[in-house]
Amino acid sequence: MNDDLLAAFDRGEQRALARAITRCESGEGEPLIRALFDRAGRAMTIGLTGPPGVGKSTLTAALVAHVRRLGKTVGVISVDPSSPFSHGALLGDRIRLTEHFVDPGVFIRSMASRGHLGGVAGATADAATLMDAFGYDVVIVETVGVGQSEIEIAEIADTILVALQPGSGDTVQMLKAGILEIADVFVVNKRDHPMAIQLQREIRSMMEMLDYGGWVPQLVATQAIAAQGIEALWDAIVEHDAYLRTSGEIAHKRRGAYEHRVRALALGALERRVEAVVAGIPDGRDPYAAAHDVLARFGDDAAVGEAPLRRASVRATVKGL
Numbered sequence: 001m002n003d004d005l006l007a008a009f010d011r012g013e014q015r016a017l018a019r020a021i022t023r024c025e026s027g028e029g030e031p032l033i034r035a036l037f038d039r040a041g042r043a044m045t046i047g048l049t050g051p052p053g054v055g056k057s058t059l060t061a062a063l064v065a066h067v068r069r070l071g072k073t074v075g076v077i078s079v080d081p082s083s084p085f086s087h088g089a090l091l092g093d094r095i096r097l098t099e100h101f102v103d104p105g106v107f108i109r110s111m112a113s114r115g116h117l118g119g120v121a122g123a124t125a126d127a128a129t130l131m132d133a134f135g136y137d138v139v140i141v142e143t144v145g146v147g148q149s150e151i152e153i154a155e156i157a158d159t160i161l162v163a164l165q166p167g168s169g170d171t172v173q174m175l176k177a178g179i180l181e182i183a184d185v186f187v188v189n190k191r192d193h194p195m196a197i198q199l200q201r202e203i204r205s206m207m208e209m210l211d212y213g214g215w216v217p218q219l220v221a222t223q224a225i226a227a228q229g230i231e232a233l234w235d236a237i238v239e240h241d242a243y244l245r246t247s248g249e250i251a252h253k254r255r256g257a258y259e260h261r262v263r264a265l266a267l268g269a270l271e272r273r274v275e276a277v278v279a280g281i282p283d284g285r286d287p288y289a290a291a292h293d294v295l296a297r298f299g300d301d302a303a304v305g306e307a308p309l310r311r312a313s314v315r316a317t318v319k320g321l
């Protein structure tokens with residue numbers, strides 16, 4: 001079954017790519033990723049995050065159009081929160097991106113943000129690998145930036161765009177959530193808004209408080225709805241990409257992403273095995289003894305007091321790969 005799918009993937013059939021991503025979403029992607037991982041690493045990967053409604057999908061559509069004009073092919077992963085409240089947004093995304101549906105140089109995929117084996121990053125990273133291996137020149141991952149899980153896109157993409165909109169109090173909140181630290185490019189979208197200049201000033205003064213070593217984030221103002229500022233945004237992306245390559249930071253960054261991914265898979269598997277054993281422990285056994293029982297099942301007699309070190313030891317093992 002995988003052989004047929006891989007053969008169709010090799011022939012460049014988009015349907016095979018779609019099916020491969022679905023397999024990854026349902027936790028059956030391992031053989032595919034194993035077969036295709038070597039082919040990935042060529043695409044330029046871009047993460048786009050920001051609060052709900054800031055214009056991420058509109059920006060994505062405008063970027064896709066721009067990138068296509070440059071003759072490059074592009075894959076888009078739109079990570080929707082699985083909350084039922086997001087259905088409107090989901091529909092919105094579909095409508096805005098529809099114009100690209102008939103273009104074979106564009107592949108668009110929506111993914112739910114919950115229920116993956118390796119967290120948000122799990123299936124999303126797999127999908128990005130598959131699009132990359134399929135041969136797309138550019139892969140864009142759009143996620144709503146509201147918390148920790150979205151910071152994980154920093155582990156997937158080479159270049160992170162953080163979109164903000166004028167006239168909303170999001171900036172401070174996002175700073176608190178740590179999302180501003182991951183920005184390679186700040187995008188002030190809706191620059192047609194009267195508060196747009198004010199927001200740019202806020203971002204600049206905020207950047208002064210952060211200590212950047214190496215790349216200093218660029219700030220680009222756009223009006224995505226009118227495709228304004230998109231060329232400048234693309235230029236900033238290209239400049240960051242060139243910085244990563246000339247400084248050699250790209251290797252470091254990709255190594256970090258790789259370790260993050262391996263660790264998430266290993267810890268996820270370990271966690272599920274531990275869960276299964278814990279469920280079988282009889283009531284009344286003292287928790288320390290019970291934890292020793294659990295560890296013994298994995299041939300590990302480490303002192304329970306040191307059990308948190310398991311996390312550290314997975315980290316160390318992954319580093320040594």
Ligand SMILES: Nc1nc2c(ncn2[C@@H]2O[C@H](COP(=O)(O)OP(=O)(O)OP(=O)(O)O)[C@@H](O)[C@H]2O)c(=O)[nH]1
Nearest residue numbers: 051052053054055056057058089092190223224225
């Ligand atoms: N005035 C103005 N409105 C814009 C601009 N860009 C997008 N919008 C509008 O902002 C709204 C939200 O745009 P989306 O692209 O769906 O935003 P999003 O960030 O993808 O939203 P979620 O996926 O729900 O988080 C839509 O009504 C857009 O038409 C812009 O540059 N100026």
Ligand SMILES: [Mg+2]
Nearest residue numbers: 056057089093
């Ligand atoms: Mg959207």
